[in-house]
Amino acid sequence: MVKSALESIGRVTSFGTRALRDAWTPPFEWQYLLWQLCEVGVGSFLLVVAAGFALGVVMTLHTRSTLVQFGATADIPSFQSLAFFNEIGPLVTGLLMAGRVGASIGAQLANMRATEQIDAIETLSVNSFKLLVVTRVIACTVMLPVLTIFMDASGILGGFISEHLVSHLSWTLYLHRAFENLALANFIPPTLKTAVFGYLIAIISCFYGYTTNEGSNGVRKAATSSVVVSSLVIILADVILVKCIFFLFPDQAL
Amino acid sequence: MSDNGGRGSQHHAAIAFEQVDKGFNGRKVLDKVSFSVARGEVLCILGRSGTGKSVTLKLMIGLHNADAGKVLVEGEDMATLDEDGLVKVRRKMGYMFQSAALLDSFSLSQNLAMPLHRLDPTKSPDGVRSAVASTLRQVGLEKDGEKMPATLSGGMQKRAGLARALILRPEILLVDEPSSGLDRITAGEIDDLLIKVKTERHTTMVIVTHDIHGARKIGDKFAVLDQGRLLAFGAPKELDGRQDSRLQQFISER
Amino acid sequence: MKNQNLLLGILTTGALALFAAGLFLIGNQHKAFTHHVVFYTNFQNVEGLAKGAQVTVDGMIVGEVESIQVPSGPGQKFRLKMNVDDRLHGLIRGDSLVTVETEGLVGDKFLVIHDGSEHASEAPAGSTLQSQEQLEMSKLLEQAQGIMKQTSTAIDEVQGNLNDLRAHLDVTLDTATSTIRNVNGVVNNVNGVVTDVRSGKGTVGMLLEDKATAADVRQSVANVRQTTATLNGSSTRIDSLLAEVQSRQLLGKMDDTLSNTKSATQNLNQISQQVNTTLKSAFGEDQYGEDAGTNLEQSLTNINQATGNMADDTEALKHNFLFKGFFKHRGYDDLDDLPVEQYRAGEIFRNVPESRQWIPASSLFSTNADGSEVLTTQGRHSIDAAIGQFKEIYGQPLIIEGYDPSDSESVELIRSRRRAVLVQTYLQLHYHLLPKNTAIVALGSTPPTNAGKSTFDGVSLVSIGERNK
Numbered sequence: 001m002v003k004s005a006l007e008s009i010g011r012v013t014s015f016g017t018r019a020l021r022d023a024w025t026p027p028f029e030w031q032y033l034l035w036q037l038c039e040v041g042v043g044s045f046l047l048v049v050a051a052g053f054a055l056g057v058v059m060t061l062h063t064r065s066t067l068v069q070f071g072a073t074a075d076i077p078s079f080q081s082l083a084f085f086n087e088i089g090p091l092v093t094g095l096l097m098a099g100r101v102g103a104s105i106g107a108q109l110a111n112m113r114a115t116e117q118i119d120a121i122e123t124l125s126v127n128s129f130k131l132l133v134v135t136r137v138i139a140c141t142v143m144l145p146v147l148t149i150f151m152d153a154s155g156i157l158g159g160f161i162s163e164h165l166v167s168h169l170s171w172t173l174y175l176h177r178a179f180e181n182l183a184l185a186n187f188i189p190p191t192l193k194t195a196v197f198g199y200l201i202a203i204i205s206c207f208y209g210y211t212t213n214e215g216s217n218g219v220r221k222a223a224t225s226s227v228v229v230s231s232l233v234i235i236l237a238d239v240i241l242v243k244c245i246f247f248l249f250p251d252q253a254l
Numbered sequence: 255m256s257d258n259g260g261r262g263s264q265h266h267a268a269i270a271f272e273q274v275d276k277g278f279n280g281r282k283v284l285d286k287v288s289f290s291v292a293r294g295e296v297l298c299i300l301g302r303s304g305t306g307k308s309v310t311l312k313l314m315i316g317l318h319n320a321d322a323g324k325v326l327v328e329g330e331d332m333a334t335l336d337e338d339g340l341v342k343v344r345r346k347m348g349y350m351f352q353s354a355a356l357l358d359s360f361s362l363s364q365n366l367a368m369p370l371h372r373l374d375p376t377k378s379p380d381g382v383r384s385a386v387a388s389t390l391r392q393v394g395l396e397k398d399g400e401k402m403p404a405t406l407s408g409g410m411q412k413r414a415g416l417a418r419a420l421i422l423r424p425e426i427l428l429v430d431e432p433s434s435g436l437d438r439i440t441a442g443e444i445d446d447l448l449i450k451v452k453t454e455r456h457t458t459m460v461i462v463t464h465d466i467h468g469a470r471k472i473g474d475k476f477a478v479l480d481q482g483r484l485l486a487f488g489a490p491k492e493l494d495g496r497q498d499s500r501l502q503q504f505i506s507e508r
Numbered sequence: 509m510k511n512q513n514l515l516l517g518i519l520t521t522g523a524l525a526l527f528a529a530g531l532f533l534i535g536n537q538h539k540a541f542t543h544h545v546v547f548y549t550n551f552q553n554v555e556g557l558a559k560g561a562q563v564t565v566d567g568m569i570v571g572e573v574e575s576i577q578v579p580s581g582p583g584q585k586f587r588l589k590m591n592v593d594d595r596l597h598g599l600i601r602g603d604s605l606v607t608v609e610t611e612g613l614v615g616d617k618f619l620v621i622h623d624g625s626e627h628a629s630e631a632p633a634g635s636t637l638q639s640q641e642q643l644e645m646s647k648l649l650e651q652a653q654g655i656m657k658q659t660s661t662a663i664d665e666v667q668g669n670l671n672d673l674r675a676h677l678d679v680t681l682d683t684a685t686s687t688i689r690n691v692n693g694v695v696n697n698v699n700g701v702v703t704d705v706r707s708g709k710g711t712v713g714m715l716l717e718d719k720a721t722a723a724d725v726r727q728s729v730a731n732v733r734q735t736t737a738t739l740n741g742s743s744t745r746i747d748s749l750l751a752e753v754q755s756r757q758l759l760g761k762m763d764d765t766l767s768n769t770k771s772a773t774q775n776l777n778q779i780s781q782q783v784n785t786t787l788k789s790a791f792g793e794d795q796y797g798e799d800a801g802t803n804l805e806q807s808l809t810n811i812n813q814a815t816g817n818m819a820d821d822t823e824a825l826k827h828n829f830l831f832k833g834f835f836k837h838r839g840y841d842d843l844d845d846l847p848v849e850q851y852r853a854g855e856i857f858r859n860v861p862e863s864r865q866w867i868p869a870s871s872l873f874s875t876n877a878d879g880s881e882v883l884t885t886q887g888r889h890s891i892d893a894a895i896g897q898f899k900e901i902y903g904q905p906l907i908i909e910g911y912d913p914s915d916s917e918s919v920e921l922i923r924s925r926r927r928a929v930l931v932q933t934y935l936q937l938h939y940h941l942l943p944k945n946t947a948i949v950a951l952g953s954t955p956p957t958n959a960g961k962s963t964f965d966g967v968s969l970v971s972i973g974e975r976n977k
Contacts, residue, residue, distance in 0.1 A: 112358075116352070120357070124368060187534055
């Protein structure tokens, strides 16, 4: 049990390092990468923006009800932005992507494996790993931060609209307060850490999809495992990454 | 290239199996199988389902590696080739999959163009387009280039799979169950296409089939696999003369 | 494919734009102080202040703490480097003080650079500003209490003696001497306070640095001067000395001021001795016909006030934001001299309590030859009668409102204040009311609207505790 689990971890690790290594060696599958970037980025855009907006509204409603008791409603924008930029934006984007992209990658690759498409690619002298795995890994790694920015922005917008309806706070003031207590260390490292989330989601999902060989049952299992494992792993990774950010930017750890 | 001892004995055979063993999860699929295919020759591999027929094809193109023994293609030991060597050998080969294995996220033309882009980067977009068009015309799909694989019928998919296998004008064509899942007339069409390729291009072919009717039309030699062993190998006429009831089960035209 | 590229392009451009906007917005808040000057300050205790903490001048955020240099050994201080907006440079003078404050109850720590004085020159960029360590609350309270106790004992002594004085209108030389001794005692007390300050006990030090407190000290010194002036006709020496003290910028020149204050009080000692002899030689009616007793009484009242200021009022912790709550809790902010406008606006004034006692001027005062009013014996009886109406007068605030309808508002104010002072003096001496529990307010000629009178000439007593019962 433990042995097989460790073995799986070892296989995923070597899978991940191979993807990292192959990303830098030609041939580069530009066309396919572009398609994957679109698939991951554009395809998830509406989901992320809608979720971010709703979350922004809900968050503000909650913080408002709490802060009102302390007469600290002026801090709502600040809390909202700190929460979104530091943690909620990155983590929720990661989890949403683990659900959407993870499942799709897992199922797609497992299906390609089951219908011999991966073999077919190999017979055409095309490196299927580079074509299918590396491009997806790059696409997820690049697009996660991009989507996180949209998540943050829509969260702030949702927070503003929710707050504006209650207190008629102006956009300028809201924005000013939202960014008042924000340091670059609250913005850049948390946004960039989602690149790690993207990498992990892609690696885990690709691993389950690419290495399965169980026909249609494998497709189902790969999709499920991709979502479950990548969600769990990004939350665990988040713990470590947050610690790393605190280590690199001690000011943030107050 | 240096220590291929078997190379001389086969004397430039297109494909040679030497005492090949192959198993999956402890179940032996091929047991000490040896045969060779001369250039320009068409070999039909006959046998029941699940007797390792497809595996022999995958061994030939390096999708699997033999557990023991040697698989030689154009004198090269597939097991010892690195990535580049494999690409070189595979460039000379075409593989038509049982399920056609077209990439379902690309249109028919894109499926066909994919190896062209990669293996011949000097080819102009127009050159690629005309190559794709002429190959599609060969298999009678000239009007369906922009269709997605999922919208094609089974027979059309097979033809498209054949077209993709032929796009690089291979010296060796590996065909996996060309007539499976097709009605007799459609299967006949595929057989006719293969015969056309044989007569026009003198391509070496290995065809895995259980359709003895088609095999007799096209095959120069038959190899009969039964329970992982090579039951018989030789020209159809020669095999017809053998008094082996098991063999006759496979090769008689009912 | 084209459509795909377009969408991807839009997405990427949007993300880059948002990212840039984010960077700009964040950068904007932190780089707002691009035109800044650097100042340094040293702190023994940084109170949890962190790098990047805000720096404010007059409540405006003008910069941040750029770095905190950790001391290399015990006894040394943290060195803070501050970036301050260039535009506010003019407010920061050589004698500006830096303190650590807390935003709200639980908020962030931040630095406050207090305005310098007008006369001091602008602090040059890169200079080190003086810092003011925050005091521990408990220590502050303890010290304040100690001073209060000290002072009230001193005042009690004076009061006791004054009672004797008043009882025997024939002031004997002995009584006078003992009074003087007590004056000395008061002065010594002041001296003691100063010594305390010198020896590093923080409260008064802090008080003196506080601008408002400095004003109080100045007021006290002025009162002392008034005292000595009355005691000793005119003493040019003390006058010049005190003038010097007054003219000196207290803020930021603690040591100078303190030593001067000390020497001033030492001089006070000498002067009281001089007074002693003066009294001995000229024990009779002065040029105004007031006897020595009246003069002394008046003088001691002033000393009383002076010391009261030093102790209770000078314990003007109330001007320190830390103690706002403490004084608020007591129910009134400042019981010495109530600000007239504030008082008029207050609830006590507007809702005339039943415990209010009106005493007309005719039954209180008689006018001297020079036009100044003095409390008459009948007046004392009137006050006694008024006080008799209150159920309780100790341990609760008593407000003495002075009224005097005159021609001009300023005269009204001065005269009404004097009336209140006269009554307060009597009350404090006769009833041993603590200065902190009596307040005077000069109300000119206008009583509360619902008092049933349009003007009033006299004094009104209001017992706050009474009202609350």
